[in-house]
Amino acid sequence: MAMKRRTTILVVLGLAAAFLVALWKPTVLIYGVQQAGLYAAIAIPMGLVLGIVHIVNLAHGEFMMVAAYATYFACRATGLDPLLAVLPSAAVTALLGWVVYKLTIRRALKAPELNQLILTFGIGILLSQGVNLLFTSQTRKISLEYVSASMTIGELSFGVWPFVFVIVATAMAVGLKLFLTRTTTGKAALAVGQNPRGAAIVGIDVDRTYGLVFALAMALVGGMGALFLTRSAIFPGVGGPFTMKSFCLVAMAGIGNIPGILGASLLLGLSESFLRAFRELRGWADIIFFVLIIVVILGRSLKGRKS
Amino acid sequence: MNRNLLRLAAALAGAAAVALPAFAGAYPLQVARNVIMYMALAITWDMLLRSGQISFGIAGLFGIGAYAAVLGVLRAGMSPWLSIAFAAAFAGAASFLIGFLILRLRTMYFSIVTLALAEIFRIVIHNLPEFTGGPEGVVLEGVIMKGSASGLYWLTLGGLAVALAASWGFEKSRMHFALTAIRNNETSAKSSGIDIFRWLLVAFVVTSSIQGLLGGIYVQSYGFATPDSVFDANFTLLPLAMALLGGIHSTIGPVLGAILLGLAAEWLKLRIPYGHLVVYGIIIIVVILFMPKGLYGLARKVSGAADRRRA
Amino acid sequence: MKRTFAILVIAMLATGAFAQTGDTIKIGGIWTLADITGKQGSMAAQQAIEEINKAGGVLGRKLELIVVDDEGKADKGAAAVEKLMTVDNVELLMGGMASGVELGKIPTFKKYGKVVVSTGAASYKVEEALGADSSWYFHLHPWDYNQGASYVEGWDAIQKQYPKIKIKKIFLAYEEGAFGKSSWDATKTLFGTGGRYVVDGASFKSAALGGGDYASVLEAAKSFKPDLFLWAGYDADALPMLEQAKAMKFSPSIYLGAPPGWPIGFGTSKLSEKVMLYGMWAPTMNDTNAASKAFYKGFVAKYKEEPATYFAPLSYSAVYIIADAIKLAGTTETAALIKALEATKYASPLGETISFSKSNIIAHQGIRRQKILQWQSGRQEVIWPFEAKTATPVYPFPAWK
Incomplete structure (x- = not known):
């Protein structure tokens, strides 16, 4: 209940801000929404892992980076478009995620949560430094015509390709919602997330569910890796910053609240874009993210104490 | 018996640490300085962790301490020594104010907010170029004590001594009881009359001041500060990893962890110039999987088993 | 699994270890090896060392490059300088890329006062930290x-x-x-x-x-x-x-x-x-500049990859400048070496003849033009x-x- 209200508040806030901004400077809205889509699409898989397996995966961005590299080399070798690689990349990353889960994370689940944090931190170093060793720190990008697809309204020309992230993020949120509430596996996963011991008592294989959910999240990250390659250049450290952003967005939305991540991302994307519209303030655009997180978390804790 | 032996070992290790410049060359001294710096940070992080609060803001407090010291010298004409004290005071004062806001938060939410605050400090420093030097940073006229290798080593060791003293102080006083009670069960701690907020605030301010102090020592030993160098995320992540690998909720754990990781990193780098960080990642993974309670936990288990066998 | 790992480690050790020979002139090199600029910079420097040694070395001795990673961190950079100076006893230093790391090395540079031929660090803050009496510092890269x-x-x-x-x-x-x-x-x-x-x-x-x-x-x-x-x-x-x-x-x-x-x-x-x-x-520039062509061919032949940034030819040039200066000085003693470096006139693969002169603060600035x-x-x-x-x-x- 509280979660639903939180989501509603975030969505209403986001929409109100969007409307005001659109009246004043439409580009702020366009770029803000596009950026929000990217943030959300990367954060949602982390929200899934955090909500059900209850681990903060500090190698989250690194998994995406590895997927993007795999896509890059596959596309280079075959000449195929990265878009065609979304599904294969998802499958490969899911497998990688499942193996990593079985070999490492599973063994650390019973340890204090901090151990999992450092474990995934170590995995992150291994992945990014391994890629660095094999392929150097030089950046790579596949040059694509359609990412410069443009739309002109009056004086205003802007790119439309990044909207694909908005679509993907929304699809992820809706798809996961359906999966978790309509399918048997999904329902079981949700039960495990809420109460692993209780779920085990009613006969759900908790370990298998954790592995499955982790692999599913990694599949989404892997698909995103292929998609990410269309927009951005890749290098070993490209994923790292997204880990922190995703983590913050998930916390802002509240753990287990996947649609809330959409709202949080929208709020963030728009505010950043808004600040960047002012020349003197653009250096401060980064701060908005962290201020928002603190305000939302503090506000929630205050409200929590009152009720 | 056992305890006295431990005390003796600690005293010997301390004496050896103080006397190190007499028999070690400049290079081992410099490596020791780096290790000691992270060791002290790891101890302070662990001190707050004993209450169950996981801070991700070490780099933030280290960084504002560093900038307080540099700007104290450049903008307020402080002497280098005074500026180091000022760094501690400034970080302490800042954490006192912040503490009121955030110490009611728990678990991941506390962690995220400390992380966010660290980033906010960095961005503020970054965006006030006239006062702070901006992204390019500021350069001091020289290094404290004219850059004497032993002097800088002892200075850093002094920072560690402060952290150790505070940590032992925590362990031996009511603080220990209070923090452990809060960590284990906050509700029952409260009902047994512990003023949770007050104890947390004290722990937060003490650890933050020491982190600020270390930041001050750091910049005075290198003679410059840039946002990228003093707010480096490694100042948060490495102490955390060191404390966990050594064993948390103790003083000795972070010490062991810092020695392990610090020396391993330096050794690997010389052996494997290209790719040593890969091995570093593997070490972290292996240690955490096979020694979930860290080195100290393992040592306790082994010595416990030996005791049982003897009995 | 274990064995593959062991083999991997040994392979890395083998590529990393530089042959220890008796009477060599030791040059210390500090770069950020995880970055392509530092990685290829150190590789190009090693290439130049081998070329010079093949041609008979300097003063009848061979050159030896000892590389230490600074990991892009100021404190690790300072430790690298200490290691090269006191453990390896190098005659002089070269390398460098990020200004933030160079700033961390400067106090230690000053302590020893040995010749440093710097291939990076463009920020004027670095010059400020060096001060006017750093005659041992030879800055090849142009200031900002x-x-x-x-x-x-x-x-x-x-x-x-x-x-x-x-x-x-x-x-x-x-x-x-x-x-x-x-x-x-x-x-x-x-x-x-x-x-x-x-x-x-x-x-x-x-x-x-x-x-x-x-x-x-x-x-x-x-x-x-x-x-x-x-x-x-x-x-x-x-x-x-x-x-x-x-x-x-x-x-x-x-x-x-x-x-x-x-x-x-x-x-x-x-x-x-x-x-x-x-x-x-x-x-x-290989088409118009013979030195560039020689460098490029040598690099590709030795490493089977292209030099990706100008930091590779820059580090290569630094080694030749050092070797020429040692030859001219007839010794590796610092004061004589500084004198000899001041007389540098090296036709570099970068398309210009490099010599050193005063910049805003320091006495020895090399390249000025991009x-x-x-x-x-x-x-x-x-x-x-x-x-x-x-x-x-x-x-x-x-x-x-």
């Missing part, structure tokens, strides 16, 4: 203000040579870190004074540091309608920014990038055509300085079709 001044010189000369190129308004998009900020400071003051140019600029967060959204900065640039648009960022920004510029239908007459290196295969992208760049070296180049048919062609020219500029930048 040297670079800015050379661009003014370059564009003045280009406009004179090719009258149809006319520049009045300049817009700089700069990444918000130290690199971009110092580019902005230099551009603002050097192009802004005198009233010949109108300068504007805005910052962006580089993709290399977790950013990568250029919409707002391009929008600001577009509304300024610059004749010359330039961006100071990293290689990760190159293609995405172009793609976004195209999507926004922003096509200035000159579109110029100034990253330290370019992404792999940038030249194969259609968008790269006619993009200009600032740099110090390009493989096209080059202005242009991507033409997938190759970086030098268009200025004219003495190193490999092609004439194509102007204007093609408007988006």
Whole structure:
């Protein structure tokens, strides 16, 4: 209940801000929404892992980076478009995620949560430094015509390709919602997330569910890796910053609240874009993210104490 | 018996640490300085962790301490020594104010907010170029004590001594009881009359001041500060990893962890110039999987088993 | 699993360990090895060492390069200097890239006062930290203000040579870190004074540091309608920014990038055509410069990869400059070596003869000029300085079709 209200508040806030901004400077809205889509699409898989397996995966961005590299080399070798690689990349990353889960994370689940944090931190170093060793720190990008697809309204020309992230993020949120509430596996996963011991008592294989959910999240990250390659250049450290952003967005939305991540991302994307519209303030655009997180978390804790 | 032996070992290790410049060359001294710096940070992080609060803001407090010291010298004409004290005071004062806001938060939410605050400090420093030097940073006229290798080593060791003293102080006083009670069960701690907020605030301010102090020592030993160098995320992540690998909720754990990781990193780098960080990642993974309670936990288990066998 | 790992470690040890020979002249090299600039810089330096040794060494002795990683951190950089100075007892030092790391090494440099031939560190803060009495410091890479001044010189000369190129308004998009900020400071003051140019600029967060959204900065640039648009960022920004510029239908007459290196295969992208760049070296210079050709061939033959940035030929040059100076001095003793380095006249693969002279603060500044180049048919062609020219500029930048 509280979660639903939180989501509603975030969505209403986001929409109100969007409307005001659109009246004043439409580009702020366009770029803000596009950026929000990217943030959300990367954060949602982390929200899934955090909500059900209850681990903060500090190698989250690194998994995406590895997927993007795999896509890059596959596309280079075959000449195929990265878009065609979304599904294969998802499958490969899911497998990688499942193996990593079985070999490492599973063994650390019973340890204090901090151990999992450092474990995934170590995995992150291994992945990014391994890629660095094999392929150097030089950046790579596949040059694509359609990412410069443009739309002109009056004086205003802007790119439309990044909207694909908005679509993907929304699809992820809706798809996961359906999966978790309509399918048997999904329902079981949700039960495990809420109460692993209780779920085990009613006969759900908790370990298998954790592995499955982790692999599913990694599949989404892997698909995103292929998609990410269309927009951005890749290098070993490209994923790292997204880990922190995703983590913050998930916390802002509240753990287990996947649609809330959409709202949080929208709020963030728009505010950043808004600040960047002012020349003197653009250096401060980064701060908005962290201020928002603190305000939302503090506000929630205050409200929590009152009720 | 056992305890006295431990005390003796600690005293010997301390004496050896103080006397190190007499028999070690400049290079081992410099490596020791780096290790000691992270060791002290790891101890302070662990001190707050004993209450169950996981801070991700070490780099933030280290960084504002560093900038307080540099700007104290450049903008307020402080002497280098005074500026180091000022760094501690400034970080302490800042954490006192912040503490009121955030110490009611728990678990991941506390962690995220400390992380966010660290980033906010960095961005503020970054965006006030006239006062702070901006992204390019500021350069001091020289290094404290004219850059004497032993002097800088002892200075850093002094920072560690402060952290150790505070940590032992925590362990031996009511603080220990209070923090452990809060960590284990906050509700029952409260009902047994512990003023949770007050104890947390004290722990937060003490650890933050020491982190600020270390930041001050750091910049005075290198003679410059840039946002990228003093707010480096490694100042948060490495102490955390060191404390966990050594064993948390103790003083000795972070010490062991810092020695392990610090020396391993330096050794690997010389052996494997290209790719040593890969091995570093593997070490972290292996240690955490096979020694979930860290080195100290393992040592306790082994010595416990030996005791049982003897009995 | 265990065995593969062991083999991997041994293989890395084998490639990493440099042969220890008796009576060699030891040179210490410090770079950030996880970065392509430092990795290839150290490789190119090793290549030069081997070439010199094959030709008989120096003063009848062989040169030996001992490389230590600074991991891009100030404290590790200081430790690297201590190690090379006291454990390996090197005669002199070389290397360096990021200014923030160099600043951490300077107190230790000062303590020993041995010769340092620096291949990086462009920030004027580094010069400030060195101070005027650092006669042992030989700075090969141009300072940020040297670079800015050379661009003014370059564009003045280009406009004179090719009258149809006319520049009045300049817009700089700069990444918000130290690199971009110092580019902005230099551009603002050097192009802004005198009233010949109108300068504007805005910052962006580089993709290399977790950013990568250029919409707002391009929008600001577009509304300024610059004749010359330039961006100071990293290689990760190159293609995405172009793609976004195209999507926004922003096509200035000159579109110029100034990253330290370019992404792999940038030249194969259609968008790269006619993009200009600032740099110090390009493989096209092999056609006009014998030293460049020798360096390039040697590097590719030895390592089976291309030198990706100018830091490779720069480090290569540094080794030759050092070797020549030791030969001239007849000793590795510091005072004599400084004297000999002051007499340096080295025809480098970078297309210019390097010698040292005073800059704003320090006494020994090497290269001052950067080059202005242009991507033409997938190759970086030098268009200025004219003495190193490999092609004439194509102007204007093609408007988006």
